[in-house]
Amino acid sequence: MAGTAQSPRARYREQTRAEIKEIALRQLAEGGTAAVALTRIAKEVGLSGPALYRYFDSRDALLTDLIRDAYADLAAAVSQAADSLPPGASPRARLRALAGSCRGWAIAQPHRYLLIEGTPVPGYAAPPDTLDSARAVLGPFLPVFEGAAPSAAVRPVVEQMTAWAEADAAVAQWARPRAAGGSEGVALAGAVLAWAHMHGSIGLEVSGQFNGMGHDGDTLLTAQIDSLADAFSLD
Amino acid sequence: MAGTAQSPRARYREQTRAEIKEIALRQLAEGGTAAVALTRIAKEVGLSGPALYRYFDSRDALLTDLIRDAYADLAAAVSQAADSLPPGASPRARLRALAGSCRGWAIAQPHRYLLIEGTPVPGYAAPPDTLDSARAVLGPFLPVFEGAAPSAAVRPVVEQMTAWAEADAAVAQWARPRAAGGSEGVALAGAVLAWAHMHGSIGLEVSGQFNGMGHDGDTLLTAQIDSLADAFSLD
DNA sequence: TGTACATCAGTGAACGCGCGTTCACTGATGTAC
DNA sequence: TGTACATCAGTGAACGCGCGTTCACTGATGTAC
Numbered sequence: 241m242a243g244t245a246q247s248p249r250a251r252y253r254e255q256t257r258a259e260i261k262e263i264a265l266r267q268l269a270e271g272g273t274a275a276v277a278l279t280r281i282a283k284e285v286g287l288s289g290p291a292l293y294r295y296f297d298s299r300d301a302l303l304t305d306l307i308r309d310a311y312a313d314l315a316a317a318v319s320q321a322a323d324s325l326p327p328g329a330s331p332r333a334r335l336r337a338l339a340g341s342c343r344g345w346a347i348a349q350p351h352r353y354l355l356i357e358g359t360p361v362p363g364y365a366a367p368p369d370t371l372d373s374a375r376a377v378l379g380p381f382l383p384v385f386e387g388a389a390p391s392a393a394v395r396p397v398v399e400q401m402t403a404w405a406e407a408d409a410a411v412a413q414w415a416r417p418r419a420a421g422g423s424e425g426v427a428l429a430g431a432v433l434a435w436a437h438m439h440g441s442i443g444l445e446v447s448g449q450f451n452g453m454g455h456d457g458d459t460l461l462t463a464q465i466d467s468l469a470d471a472f473s474l475d
Numbered sequence: 476m477a478g479t480a481q482s483p484r485a486r487y488r489e490q491t492r493a494e495i496k497e498i499a500l501r502q503l504a505e506g507g508t509a510a511v512a513l514t515r516i517a518k519e520v521g522l523s524g525p526a527l528y529r530y531f532d533s534r535d536a537l538l539t540d541l542i543r544d545a546y547a548d549l550a551a552a553v554s555q556a557a558d559s560l561p562p563g564a565s566p567r568a569r570l571r572a573l574a575g576s577c578r579g580w581a582i583a584q585p586h587r588y589l590l591i592e593g594t595p596v597p598g599y600a601a602p603p604d605t606l607d608s609a610r611a612v613l614g615p616f617l618p619v620f621e622g623a624a625p626s627a628a629v630r631p632v633v634e635q636m637t638a639w640a641e642a643d644a645a646v647a648q649w650a651r652p653r654a655a656g657g658s659e660g661v662a663l664a665g666a667v668l669a670w671a672h673m674h675g676s677i678g679l680e681v682s683g684q685f686n687g688m689g690h691d692g693d694t695l696l697t698a699q700i701d702s703l704a705d706a707f708s709l710d
Numbered sequence: 711t712g713t714a715c716a717t718c719a720g721t722g723a724a725c726g727c728g729c730g731t732t733c734a735c736t737g738a739t740g741t742a743c
Numbered sequence: 744t745g746t747a748c749a750t751c752a753g754t755g756a757a758c759g760c761g762c763g764t765t766c767a768c769t770g771a772t773g774t775a776c
Binding site (some may be wrong): 272273274280354357358359360361375391392393394396397400432433435436437438439440441443444447448449456459460462463464466467468469470 | 675679
Binding site for chain 4 (some may be wrong): 534
């Protein structure tokens with residue numbers, strides 16, 4: 241408890257910060273990034289406009305926080321899905337579960353998904369640790385591809401990823417221990433392809449592209465993921 | 476020529492409209508949808524602000540025009556790719572060419588791609604003919620899947636599409652003649668999956684998600700498309 | 711060819727809006743002795 | 744426990760901005776006879 245001990249002031253401060261973010265998220269959900277306005281947030285919290293600057297340096301700082309949170313939250317969802325898999329689950333089932341957790345998270349809160357994956361906010365520079373966050377999401381996918389046998393179709397991606405891991409030591413260090421006993425090139429390729437698949441079908445679903453086109457996102461994503469499993473000869 | 480004959484006034488009018496759109500597109504490229512501002516456009520064309528209202532009813536009307544143009548342009552690119560295929564091209568090669576033309580178009584002008592496929596503009600209602608436009612893009616994909624044999628992984632999508640075509644007469648009427656001699660359910664499933672694949676890898680590429688992750692979009696997209704061809708047992 | 715009228719392009723002034731952000735200041739809460 | 748000081752939360756006024764859009768009006772271009 242000692243470490244968590246907080247003065248009442250600090251405690252209250254965290255509460256207010258959280259409340260600000262919460263309202264910002266609601267605005268985001270209702271009108272997109274452009275609708276996130278400090279002035280209106282302040283009014284809702286019951287503060288004057290300038291008071292917000294005690295909690296966030298600027299509007300961009302607030303957005304950055306939201307983005308960081310969203311990444312962390314998505315990564316947590318995926319990790320949790322990985323952890324709660326039954327011990328003997330087949331690679332295919334694991335892949336489905338991981339992808340499904342991504343989709344579930346995105347569908348439940350499309351605005352946050354779009355904040356991460358949608359059109360980049362013009363004039364906004366993403367914080368540099370975004371790459372780390374993306375990795376955190378991708379990490380649990382790597383071990384799934386242990387012992388995979390990539391088809392001719394995906395082999396070029398595998399080669400590219402292998403080359404990348406050879407060129408970038410940090411990546412290799414991150415990927416190797418996760419590619420349990422397998423080639424990290426294969427694992428990386430599988431993960432990136434999975435990511436692309438998810439981005440594809442989730443993106444279409446979230447942005448309502450195929451509304452009324454009679455498909456549902458789950459079927460589509462599952463088909464893509466199963467095909468991916470096929471392409472890597474996973475059980 | 477008679478039909479095209481225009482009074483100088485009408486001619487000039489079209490010119491100005493085109494110039495306005497051109498500048499709007501530049502603003503779009505530079506700062507996203509939010510940066511498209513009538514006031515600044517007017518300044519660049521050399522007109523006063525209110526004068527723009529002679530050419531577009533409102534800012535939304537202008538955006539609608541840009542969206543319509545983008546759809547038409549993309550559809551034209553895909554159609555042209557379909558038309559310029561060598562006669563004996565294999566389904567796989569045709570699929571690659573069609574997907575490649577989509578990607579080429581998107582990479583060359585990401586802002587227009589994002590206008591169509593990116594985060595929906597908040598508060599902006601897409602014109603109802605958008606669905607038709609999406610179909611125009613998808614159309615050329617249908618005949619590629621003639622005689623395809625869908626794998627178990629993608630069969631659920633095929634079933635769903637079949638059911639959809641049975642339920643929606645307009646769709647059936649659109650799809651059937653294009654699914655040359657095959658089941659329109661299979662063709663629709665193939666096209667939708669192709670679309671999802673493209674959206675996935677192009678989206679990642681365009682929004683710079685995997686910058687510095689050592690893959691290039693072409694390899695990724697080709698791998699996805701080839702896998703799709705595998706899943707449908709295309710030659 | 712000339713005249714009378716209708717249409718259209720364009721203007722400047724103005725309205726009202728909400729935004730992010732800065733500043734000098736007040737009052738409450740915490741801290742050191 | 745009490746006092747003196749430092750820190751922090753919050754305020755109201757103000758700045759400057761650019762935006763979409765409306766309005767009443769002028770002058771040029773087209774059209775009908």
